[in-house]
Amino acid sequence: MRGATVYYLKILLAICTVHEMAGGLIRNTTDAAYKKYLSLRSLPFEDCGSLYRVNYLDIESCSTLPCSMKRNAIIKVTVLFDDNGNGVTFLKHEVRWVFNYIKTQAAISPDPCDGDHDCIMSASDGKTYWANIFVNETLPVMRGSMLWESKDECNQNLICFEVPVLITV
Template sequence: MEFRVVVCVFSLLLLLGFSQAEQVKFIDCGSSVGHVIEVDINPCPSQPCQLHKGQSYAVNVTFSSGTDSQTSKAVVHGVIAGVPVPFAIPNDDGCKSGIQCPIHKQKSYSYVTQLPVKAEYPPIRLVVEWELRDESSKDLFCIKFPVQIVS
């Protein structure tokens, strides 16, 4: 009986956590050796996602690989007035962000990382361009999605 209660409580907490994640509308910007299945940002109750200065957001990109690769590296830009500006993330190694490397062709993966929003960022609307590159610098995925940085 006690095990069932623990399972029910765990399931409820899991559902509450997913209820704040919003499947993000994105544009594929050149996933040359992969295919994006889904993009989630948590918390993001509405779109464009409002990113509060000084907070961090969980990003989960589910994709399937069209190639084998020993490594993967994330590259993130904020596109402001058509100009890509590098956006720092805590760890650019995709193999340390939820992906078990080596990456195998025809297999699906969930790239999971944090997107920190620095307090010094100005309040602005922009487009985030997020790439995950294989060992040959080809895009396993390349996505763009709009966000708004707020105080």
């Protein structure tokens, strides 16, 4: 037992030495591993041309696809993304329901997401924002998708993802 403890202590010392010599390489590797872990825990989505990498997507009460969304419900959507250190502080959302190639505008709140609403925050692993989407009572009861685009003040598309949904009553 004692030999194993000494062995593990030597490994720990080697790791610490490598960390010092590598000037933060381990920290960067740890950050990358954490982001990979987040992406594995994320709700699956299709990226449709994001400028920034989406590391994690959470849609309230949705754990499998298609996301079941009840008419007349308000559902919180949370996104963790990497803004590459650009200090994103404003996001204007364009969200549409897509059914058989017909797109219908969705109601989002708050929109825009800016400093007045506390909906976009810096995190140690990037930026996070949240918004609530209203599932309109006139949407058809059927499968489709939710197409979510978040743009900056200049209307540049920063984040874009699409998620399969099932509208229910």
